[in-house]
Amino acid sequence: MTGDVPLRAAWPATGGQAGIWLADQHLGGSAAYNTTVAFTIEGADEAAVESAYRRLLECTPGLRVRMGLDRQGDVIQWIADVDPDVDWVTRPVDPVQGPDVDERLREVVARPFLTDGGQLCRLVAGHTPQGNVVAVLVAHHLVNDGASQVALAHRFVDALAGQIDGQVPSRYVGLVETVRKAEHRARSDDHEYWVRRVTARGLGNDAVDSCPIVDRAGSAAGYTRGRCGVRHLAQVVALARSTGASPFLVMAGSVHRALTAVGLNPLGLGVAVSVRPHHGRDDDVVGCFVNQVFLTATPAPGEPFAAFLTREVPGWREDLSRRCLPLLDLADDSQLAGYAPHLNRFTVSLRRAPEALSWRHGALRVSAELFKRYLAPRSDLAIRLIQRGQQLEYDAEWRPSLSLQIAHTFPATLDAILSGEQA
Amino acid sequence: MRESSLEDDLSTTLPAVINAFRSALGVDPEELEITVDTDFFDAGGNSVRAARLVAQLRAAFDAPVSMQHVFTARTAGRVAAVCAGVPLEQLAGGQVSAGEPNSL
Numbered sequence: 001m002t003g004d005v006p007l008r009a010a011w012p013a014t015g016g017q018a019g020i021w022l023a024d025q026h027l028g029g030s031a032a033y034n035t036t037v038a039f040t041i042e043g044a045d046e047a048a049v050e051s052a053y054r055r056l057l058e059c060t061p062g063l064r065v066r067m068g069l070d071r072q073g074d075v076i077q078w079i080a081d082v083d084p085d086v087d088w089v090t091r092p093v094d095p096v097q098g099p100d101v102d103e104r105l106r107e108v109v110a111r112p113f114l115t116d117g118g119q120l121c122r123l124v125a126g127h128t129p130q131g132n133v134v135a136v137l138v139a140h141h142l143v144n145d146g147a148s149q150v151a152l153a154h155r156f157v158d159a160l161a162g163q164i165d166g167q168v169p170s171r172y173v174g175l176v177e178t179v180r181k182a183e184h185r186a187r188s189d190d191h192e193y194w195v196r197r198v199t200a201r202g203l204g205n206d207a208v209d210s211c212p213i214v215d216r217a218g219s220a221a222g223y224t225r226g227r228c229g230v231r232h233l234a235q236v237v238a239l240a241r242s243t244g245a246s247p248f249l250v251m252a253g254s255v256h257r258a259l260t261a262v263g264l265n266p267l268g269l270g271v272a273v274s275v276r277p278h279h280g281r282d283d284d285v286v287g288c289f290v291n292q293v294f295l296t297a298t299p300a301p302g303e304p305f306a307a308f309l310t311r312e313v314p315g316w317r318e319d320l321s322r323r324c325l326p327l328l329d330l331a332d333d334s335q336l337a338g339y340a341p342h343l344n345r346f347t348v349s350l351r352r353a354p355e356a357l358s359w360r361h362g363a364l365r366v367s368a369e370l371f372k373r374y375l376a377p378r379s380d381l382a383i384r385l386i387q388r389g390q391q392l393e394y395d396a397e398w399r400p401s402l403s404l405q406i407a408h409t410f411p412a413t414l415d416a417i418l419s420g421e422q423a
Numbered sequence: 424m425r426e427s428s429l430e431d432d433l434s435t436t437l438p439a440v441i442n443a444f445r446s447a448l449g450v451d452p453e454e455l456e457i458t459v460d461t462d463f464f465d466a467g468g469n470s471v472r473a474a475r476l477v478a479q480l481r482a483a484f485d486a487p488v489s490m491q492h493v494f495t496a497r498t499a500g501r502v503a504a505v506c507a508g509v510p511l512e513q514l515a516g517g518q519v520s521a522g523e524p525n526s527l
Contacts, residue, residue: 022470025490071482073447073475116489332471340469 010078013067014179015326016275016291018075020142021067022328023344023378024115031110032376033141037153038096041133043364044160046125049133050086052159053123057082060155061169062286065143068117077176079169085122093126093134099225099373099395102126105136110375113140136372145290146351147276147283153357153368155286161361167285175282179275179289179324186325194294194325195335197315201267201298203338222400222407223373228392228418235420236392243309248350248385249316251392251418252295253309255348255383258414260299261422262406267342268296270379272349273323292327293319294343305417345380352387373397381410392418432507433500439483440503447476459500463493480506 013021024033041049057063067077093102101109108124120143125135137156144152158164239250252271259266270292276282282289297312331340351371358367371386377397384395394414398407416422441457448455448467455466463476473493480488484506495511496502505511 022474022490026470026494028491028494069474069478069481071478073471073478075474328471332469334467337467 010070010076011173011176012180013075013077014176014275014289015183015328016179017067017077017142017288019292019326019328019331020288021075021115024140024142027376027378029112030376031112032374032378034109034113034375035139035141035144035149036101036109036372037137037139037149037156038101038369038372039133039135039137039153039156040096040128040367041135041160041364042366043362044133046088046133048160049123049125049135050084052156053086053135053137054082054084055159055164056156057084057121059159059164059166060152060286061167062143062148062172063121063139063152064119065172065287066117066119067115067142079172080119083119085119087122087124089124089126091126092129095128095130095132096134096367096369099371101136101372102134105134106375109136109138115140115142142288144286145274145288146349147274148286148288149370151284151286153370157359157361157366157368160366161359161364163361171282171285172287175276175285175287175289178277178282182275182324183326186322187329190322190325191329191333193322194330195333197296197319198268198294198330198336198339198343201296203267203342222377222396222398222402222404224396224411225373226394226396226411226415228394228415231420232415232418233387233390233392235418239306239309239420243306243313245309245313245316249313250309251350251385252316252348253297253305253312254414254417255346256295256297257299257305257308257417258410259346259381261413261417262409264346264381264406265299266297266346267339268294268346270327270344270347271295271320272347273320275324291323291325292344292347293323294327294330295319305422344378346383347379347381348383348385350385350387354388371395381407383414433503436484436506437499437503440480440499440506443476443479443483444499444502446479447472457499459498459503461499462497463499463502464497476502 020033061079064079065077066080067075070076087108089104091104093104105124105126113120120140122138123135124138125133128134137152155164236247236250240247252269256266256269272290273293274289275291276289295316327343330336331343353371356367373395374397377399380402381398386393396411437459444457444463473490476493477488477490486506488506492505492511493502496505
C-alpha cells in the first residue's frame with residue numbers, strides 16, 4: 001500500500017488471498033473480482049438501508065479487512081474501522097432480475113477497488129418506480145467467497161431487521177490461521193506431487209502454438225449465460241455414477257472437453273475450491289478462503305467422454321485432496337516457469353444456488369439475487385456453473401484476446417457435451 | 424521535470440533499482456547482468472517477485488511505488504524514473520536513459 005500500514009495490527013494473508021491480491025494488481029484497476037449480492041427491499045427507506053449497512057460493517061470484521069504489502073513484499077491484512085461507502089443513484093432503477101445489475105447502478109458496481117490498502121466493499125442503491133429500494137452489496141473477492149456470499153445476504157437482511165449478531169474478529173483471524181497452517185503443511189507434503197502433476201503432460205510446442213489467442217486490444221470482453229435443461233443435470237449425475245466422479249468433476253471434465261473440442265488444447269483447468277474446514281462450523285465467517293487447484297488432463301482424439309473421465313478422475317480426486325497448496329507457490333516455482341502462464345488461463349467454478357432467497361420480517365420484505373454476472377473476465381475463459389435445484393446454468397466470460405470464433409462456438413459445444421449429444 | 428534534472432535523479436536512483444531488481448529476482452551479478460533496459464518480467468520476474476521489488480523500492484526511496492508502476496514501467500530505467508518522481512504517463516512508450524554506466 002502507498003500509505004502507512006498499521007503493522008502491529010496486521011497479519012499475513014493466506015496463500016489463496018495473496019494470489020487473488022496479486023492477480024488483481026496484475027489486472028490493474030479492474031472489476032474482475034467485484035462480487036455482488038443484489039437486494040430488492042420493500043419497507044425500508046434510505047436511512048434504514050444506510051443504517052443497516054453500517055451495522056453490517058460493525059458486526060462483520062471480515063468486511064472491514066484491507067490488504068497491502070509489508071516490508072518484505074508479503075501480502076498482509078488488517079481490520080480497519082467502520083467507514084461506510086454508500087452511493088445512491090438518483091434515477092429510478094429496475095427491480096433485481098436476471099444476470100445483470102441495472103445499468104444505472106453498474107458504473108458504481110464496476111468501479112475498481114483500491115486493493116492496495118483501500119476498503120474492499122461498498123453499497124450502491126437506488127429506488128424503483130414503485131418506491132422499493134434496490135441495493136447492491138459489492139464486495140471484492142478478497143473479502144468474500146461462495147460460502148461467505150450466502151452468509152452476507154442473510155446478515156444484511158438481519159441488519160435491516162435489527163437482528164444481526166456480531167462476529168468477533170478472532171473468528172476471522174482464527175480461520176486465516178487455520179488455512180495458513182494447512183497451506184504450510186501442503187508446502188512440505190504436496191509440493192513435489194504438484195510439480196510432477198503440472199509437468200506430467202509436458203509443455204510441447206502444440207500447447208503454446210495451437211492456442212488461437214489473438215491480440216485485439218481495445219475490444220470488449222465477452223459474456224454469455226447459458227441455461228441447460230433438466231436432462232443436462234441428469235446426464236451429469238448418470239456420468240458421475242458410472243465413472244465414480246463427483247457431479248462437479250463431470251462438469252469440469254465437460255468444460256475441459258469443450259475447450260479441447262474448440263481447439264484451445266488446454267494443459268489443464270484452474271478450479272476454484274474452498275479451503276474452509278470440512279466441519280462447516282466456520283462457513284458463516286465472512287471472508288475469502290479459497291484456493292485454485294490446477295486439474296491437468298490429457299485429451300485423446302476419439303476417446304469417448306466416459307472413458308476420458310474414467311481415466312482422469314482418479315488423478316483429479318487426488319488433486320482435490322491436496323487442495324491447500326497455494327497456486328501462487330506453483331506460479332513462483334522455478335521448475336514450472338514455462339507452465340505458470342497456463343495455470344490461470346481457463347478456470348471453472350461451481351455455485352449451488354437456491355431458486356431465490358427471500359425474507360419477511362413484519363412490513364419488511366427482501367429478496368436477493370446472489371449470482372449476478374462478473375463484470376470483467378479473470379482469465380482467458382472463465383466458466384461459472386450454477387446449479388439451481390434441477391437446473392444447471394453457466395456463465396462464460398472471456399477476454400477480448402480470445403478468438404471470437406472460439407468464444408462463440410464454445411457455449412454450444414459445452415451444451416452438447418453436458419447434454420450427452422456429443423460424447 | 425527538466426531533462427538534466429531527470430538524468431541527475433536517475434543516476435542516483437538507477438543503481439539502487441538495479442540492486443532491487445537483482446535481489447527480487449534472486450540472481451547474482453555473475454548470473455545475470457542487469458542494465459537500464461532490463462525488463463523485470465523478461466528476466467524471470469513474476470507477480471510474487473514484483474511484490475518483493477515494490478517493497479524494496481518503497482523502503483529505499485520512501486516513495487509511493489505501486490505494483491502498477493512495476494507492471495507498467497517494467498525496465499530498470501523506467502522503474503528508476505518512477506522512483507525519481509516521473510509520472511507513469513510520461514514514460515509510456517518512451518525510453519529512459521541515465522547515461523553510463525548502465526549496469527552494475
